[in-house]
Amino acid sequence: MNLTEQVLRVLDEALALHGRTAAFDRDTALLGALPELDSMAVLALITGLENHFGIAFSDEDLSGSVFATVGSLCDLVEQVLAQQDT
Amino acid sequence: MSQPPHALLPQAFFLKRSGAGQRFCLYHPPHPPQGSAPLGRVLYLHPFAEELNCTRRMAASQARALAQAGYAVLQIDLLGCGDSSGDFADATWDAWLDDAQAAHNWLAERAGGPLWLWGLRAGALLAAQLAGRLLEAGTRPSHLLLWQPATSGQQMLQQFLRLHAASQWLGNGSSDAMPPAQTLAQGQTVHIAGYALSAALAQGLAQARLTPPTAASTQPGRLVWLELSTATAPAISPAADKAAAAWRAAGWQVQTQAVAGPAFWQTVDGGDAPALVAATLAALATATPP
Numbered sequence: 001m002n003l004t005e006q007v008l009r010v011l012d013e014a015l016a017l018h019g020r021t022a023a024f025d026r027d028t029a030l031l032g033a034l035p036e037l038d039s040m041a042v043l044a045l046i047t048g049l050e051n052h053f054g055i056a057f058s059d060e061d062l063s064g065s066v067f068a069t070v071g072s073l074c075d076l077v078e079q080v081l082a083q084q085d086t
Numbered sequence: 087m088s089q090p091p092h093a094l095l096p097q098a099f100f101l102k103r104s105g106a107g108q109r110f111c112l113y114h115p116p117h118p119p120q121g122s123a124p125l126g127r128v129l130y131l132h133p134f135a136e137e138l139n140c141t142r143r144m145a146a147s148q149a150r151a152l153a154q155a156g157y158a159v160l161q162i163d164l165l166g167c168g169d170s171s172g173d174f175a176d177a178t179w180d181a182w183l184d185d186a187q188a189a190h191n192w193l194a195e196r197a198g199g200p201l202w203l204w205g206l207r208a209g210a211l212l213a214a215q216l217a218g219r220l221l222e223a224g225t226r227p228s229h230l231l232l233w234q235p236a237t238s239g240q241q242m243l244q245q246f247l248r249l250h251a252a253s254q255w256l257g258n259g260s261s262d263a264m265p266p267a268q269t270l271a272q273g274q275t276v277h278i279a280g281y282a283l284s285a286a287l288a289q290g291l292a293q294a295r296l297t298p299p300t301a302a303s304t305q306p307g308r309l310v311w312l313e314l315s316t317a318t319a320p321a322i323s324p325a326a327d328k329a330a331a332a333w334r335a336a337g338w339q340v341q342t343q344a345v346a347g348p349a350f351w352q353t354v355d356g357g358d359a360p361a362l363v364a365a366t367l368a369a370l371a372t373a374t375p376p
Contacts (some may be wrong), residue, residue, distance in 0.1 A: 013316055014358060016348070016353060031256065036353075039249050039253040040249070040354075041353055042252040043248055044352035046260060047349070047369075048349070059248075064256070
């Protein structure tokens with residue numbers, strides 16, 4: 001599974017989307033476009049990503065723009081993973 | 087889901103708290119299989135803020151399953167939560183602990199057998215502190231059933247405060263306001279995700295840690311620690327391993343287990359975890375000292 005697929009899996013579970021993420025790609029809009037993504041769900045998504053990838057986001061990492069699209073979310077995960085490896 | 091027979095429905099009532107209103111409670115009388123004796127009593131302590139709403143279904147389903155297995159189960163909505171008196175802003179950690187103790191006393195008058203304090207998430211922090219209080223009061227030792235326990239109240243509080251940031255990303259609330267942690271530090275109430283959190287409650291929560299009671303016990307109880315995981319091979323978290331070791335060192339009989347299921351406390355409609363209900367029944371069924 002590549003990183004985007006993994007992020008989509010976490011997203012699907014965190015928001016209980018029941019497989020709807022199968023139709024998502026990097027350009028799919030999230031924040032403001034996905035009704036399930038309320039503030040509780042954003043937290044669930046953050047925790048889900050942290051647990052799945054074994055990473056910890058700092059408050060500085062997180063902002064609204066990170067959750068704009070699937071692509072922007074994947075980029076952050078990739079970036080935090082890379083920081084941890086160094 | 088099939089409807090439970092009428093006799094198995096819980097009894098709803100208000101527990102009077104002198105000078106502090108009333109608390110909504112649900113009592114599930116024990117319905118042991120014919121020919122067997124009641125197995126004990128269970129007091130349920132719910133999680134924090136919106137997690138209470140997300141977890142009602144799972145708590146109800148476990149409470150019914152326990153009652154049918156022969157346990158007397160009491161659920162209480164703490165001050166300012168659910169259908170109880172007061173606003174969330176009125177709640178303090180100590181008031182919640184007092185509520186938990188009052189609920190324990192009510193249950194102790196009606197049912198016997200081993201006592202399990204069942205806490206979910208932040209409710210686990212309350213359960214551990216109540217166990218300590220009961221030991222200090224010289225009550226018989228209690229046992230702990232912890233579901234996905236928060237091990238640190240401080241971490242729990244930080245996650246809750248992150249909700250404030252999340253709602254700003256969603257375009258709600260002004261961004262020029264003081265950060266909530268700073269507002270709380272000044273002794274003021276913050277409004278996050280529809281909850282008015284007082285500085286007193288934030289402080290009490292932040293100080294709570296999931297550590298064994300300091301009161302000496304001649305007979306420490308059992309601790310059943312259950313976590314959920316969506317991994318193919320569910321495993322207990324490193325944080326849980328570390329915390330459980332401290333309880334073992336204090337003489338508690340600790341059982342940790344990870345079962346397959348979703349993080350149902352995070353979202354409304356977060357799904358069910360039938361494996362958790364089964365694991366709970368199995369863990370409690372193993373021989374328990376009175």
